Amino acid sequence: MSAQLKPLVWQPTMEYASNYEKVPFKVYTQRDLDRIEPLVRLSDEQRFEMKVVSTVLPFRVNQYMIDELIDWRNIPADPIFQLTFPQRGMLKPEHFDRVATLIRDGAGKVELDAAVNEIRLELNPHPADQMEMNMPRDEAGNRLDGIQHKYRETVLFFPSQGQTCHSYCTFCFRWAQFVGDKDLRIASSEAESLHAYLQAHPEVTDLLVTGGDPMVMKAKHLAGYLEPLLRPEFDHIQTIRIGTKALTFWPHRFLGADDADDLIRLLERLVEAGKQVAVMAHYNHWKELDTEAAQAAIRRVRGTGAVIRAQGPLIAHINDDPAVWARMWKLQVKLGIVPYYMFVERDTGARHYFEVPLVRAWQIYREAMQQVSGLARTARGPSMSASPGKVEIQGVTEVAGEKVLALRFIQGRNPDWVQRPFFAKYDEQASWLNHLVPAFGEERWFWQDEYDAIRNEKVSVAKN
Numbered sequence: 001m002s003a004q005l006k007p008l009v010w011q012p013t014m015e016y017a018s019n020y021e022k023v024p025f026k027v028y029t030q031r032d033l034d035r036i037e038p039l040v041r042l043s044d045e046q047r048f049e050m051k052v053v054s055t056v057l058p059f060r061v062n063q064y065m066i067d068e069l070i071d072w073r074n075i076p077a078d079p080i081f082q083l084t085f086p087q088r089g090m091l092k093p094e095h096f097d098r099v100a101t102l103i104r105d106g107a108g109k110v111e112l113d114a115a116v117n118e119i120r121l122e123l124n125p126h127p128a129d130q131m132e133m134n135m136p137r138d139e140a141g142n143r144l145d146g147i148q149h150k151y152r153e154t155v156l157f158f159p160s161q162g163q164t165c166h167s168y169c170t171f172c173f174r175w176a177q178f179v180g181d182k183d184l185r186i187a188s189s190e191a192e193s194l195h196a197y198l199q200a201h202p203e204v205t206d207l208l209v210t211g212g213d214p215m216v217m218k219a220k221h222l223a224g225y226l227e228p229l230l231r232p233e234f235d236h237i238q239t240i241r242i243g244t245k246a247l248t249f250w251p252h253r254f255l256g257a258d259d260a261d262d263l264i265r266l267l268e269r270l271v272e273a274g275k276q277v278a279v280m281a282h283y284n285h286w287k288e289l290d291t292e293a294a295q296a297a298i299r300r301v302r303g304t305g306a307v308i309r310a311q312g313p314l315i316a317h318i319n320d321d322p323a324v325w326a327r328m329w330k331l332q333v334k335l336g337i338v339p340y341y342m343f344v345e346r347d348t349g350a351r352h353y354f355e356v357p358l359v360r361a362w363q364i365y366r367e368a369m370q371q372v373s374g375l376a377r378t379a380r381g382p383s384m385s386a387s388p389g390k391v392e393i394q395g396v397t398e399v400a401g402e403k404v405l406a407l408r409f410i411q412g413r414n415p416d417w418v419q420r421p422f423f424a425k426y427d428e429q430a431s432w433l434n435h436l437v438p439a440f441g442e443e444r445w446f447w448q449d450e451y452d453a454i455r456n457e458k459v460s461v462a463k464n
């Protein structure tokens with residue numbers, strides 16, 4: 001080896017948590033609605049509406065969001081207020097009236113809980129067949145809780161200590177995990193079962209640790225899952241992705257928090273050992289990137305050698321505007337973040353309030369793309385994480401005189417479907433894959449028979 005070609009040694013970041021202010025984490029849930037000071041400017045009726053909605057759907061917000069991100073002169077329209085605080089329209093009128101009446105009449109806990117549970121089950125708590133189709137089984141046929149394996153290369157892991165977030169998004173597609181119903185949770189605390197599963201599956205290259213938000217965990221717990229992956233038997237795991245909204249909801253987690261240094265060192269060790277570490281940051285609005293703490297946290301995470309990739313859904317009342325996306329993508333690139341995905345809001349929870357029709361979603365995507373330079377054009381979308389796979393809306397066009405939506409699989413249950421264009425009849429109202437029908441008078445999608453067979457098999461195994 002020549003003198004100049006020394007082995008590459010990762011330089012640890014020289015910043016320490018002690019350089020940052022230690023900000024206490026203060027959180028509010030439904031019980032504390034009356035203690036959130038800025039809400040006094042709302043009417044009693046508005047506060048009651050929040051109470052009704054948050055009886056059914058999870059609510060959690062922290063002081064940082066209240067103080068630094070919400071513009072209280074602009075409520076209820078403020079996008080971050082819409083992102084975190086319950087809105088009346090999130091419940092269908094019949095559901096809202098049922099719960100409001102029970103609360104007004106002073107119904108007992110048992111009666112109220114029963115009504116709430118019935119409503120929750122009507123809100124499609126597990127979209128895209130997660131429970132039946134993505135949960136792998138061990139050799140004895142037992143379901144491996146906390147693991148999802150939908151696409152060949154990628155395993156999702158839900159550590160049980162990470163099944164909450166520093167705040168909750170009103171539109172959360174994983175809301176069912178936060179409402180305290182054990183049957184609705186997907187979680188595991190068993191590092192061994194994760195490691196055994198990964199060891200038995202050499203085709204897996206990517207591990208996505210997700211939640212909730214794994215960054216709510218103590219660094220030592222996260223390390224318990226991730227550090228063993230540095231052993232040679234896990235060489236096939238090239239990429240560790242960590243899904244998080246902590247860079248928005250609680251950037252102090254990476255700055256002055258007690259174990260912030262441990263977390264930063266953990267990321268550094270993984271990078272140094274040759275793993276690709278991707279922090280999959282959930283962003284919905286440029287405002288989330290626009291505080292001092294948010295930008296300091298981004299710098300500190302990037303200093304570890306991890307790459308931050310940004311993704312998030314397109315949501316009515318929050319970011320259904322090309323200018324918001326263009327400004328967000330530009331700011332992400334400026335801060336060294338890679339724009340990755342624009343998602344379509346999933347068919348669960350308060351979707352009727354937040355959904356944006358697919359044609360409109362594509363128009364927003366296109367107009368936003370037209371305003372940014374090449375480095376921000378890395379965002380794919382709008383994309384639906386549907387049961388057959390991730391389906392991107394590529395555009396509206398005309399083929400043989402018929403107006404159609406052009407679609408493609410970005411990921412598919414069968415890898416052979418990936419990148420094959422297919423066409424749906426033009427429909428301005430459709431907001432999810434199951435609202436679309438094939439174009440050109442065809443009766444079935446090209447993937448339909450194969451998907452039905454896969455589904456039948458998985459569902460019958462799940463039932464047994």
Ligand code: SF4
Pocket residue numbers: 164165167168169171172173174175211212213244245282
């Ligand atoms: S960060 Fe993700 S999991 Fe957490 S509340 Fe928001 S959408 Fe749900």
